[in-house]
Amino acid sequence: MSTPFKFDQIDRKILDILQANAKITNAQLSKEIGLSPAPTLERVKKLEQAGVIKSYHAVLNPQEIGLGVSTFIQVTLLGHRKEYINSFVGRINEIPEVVECHHVTGQGDFLLKVVAADITSYQNLILDVISEIPEIDNLQSIVILSTFKDSKVMPIP
Incomplete structure (x- = not known):
């Protein structure tokens, strides 16, 4: 079993926002979390590479x-x-x-x-x-x- 990812408040906020709206732009995400776009993108990539974010997809109405x-x-x-x-x-x-x-x-x-x-x-x-x-x-x-x-x-x- 792998060690759980260590989240800080910004990571938690990023994950909450992406779960609510995975189509958000990096620019808008950076505004909402209070960081500039480059470090925001870096944090999202880190969450993806760690396997915390598995995928992005559309949820269809059956x-x-x-x-x-x-x-x-x-x-x-x-x-x-x-x-x-x-x-x-x-x-x-x-x-x-x-x-x-x-x-x-x-x-x-x-x-x-x-x-x-x-x-x-x-x-x-x-x-x-x-x-x-x-x-x-x-x-x-x-x-x-x-x-x-x-x-x-x-x-x-």
């Missing part, structure tokens, strides 16, 4: 792009051997509708977040693709009816 069904699937594997886990994860990474895959504790082994156009598309994905993964013993679907919080903002300690 309904607006035709993905009307979101679900969680609890997956139990046939066993806990490393080759089962690696094979399962490799296959899951090839399915674009699986947008999250978490190795978890509890009754299941993995928790997947899956998006699909509609219930029929979801059913086809389950029957024709996911349930055909040989390492899977059991699947349990949970359909998301409403989402009241979906924050990508991390609290900075």
Whole structure:
């Protein structure tokens, strides 16, 4: 495990601002944190190189792009051997509708977040693709009816 990055107040402010608006210009960011543009850019680069900032991307509205069904699937594997886990994860990474895959504790082994156009598309994905993964013993679907919080903002300690 790596040593956590040591933040000062300016780093925290940069991270808060970038999480709220990753499209902000360096000039505007420098104004908001009270530094000139060159040291601001240097700090952002340092945060990127340290792996604190992993990426910048657009967050899409699933309904607006035709993905009307979101679900969680609890997956139990046939066993806990490393080759089962690696094979399962490799296959899951090839399915674009699986947008999250978490190795978890509890009754299941993995928790997947899956998006699909509609219930029929979801059913086809389950029957024709996911349930055909040989390492899977059991699947349990949970359909998301409403989402009241979906924050990508991390609290900075």
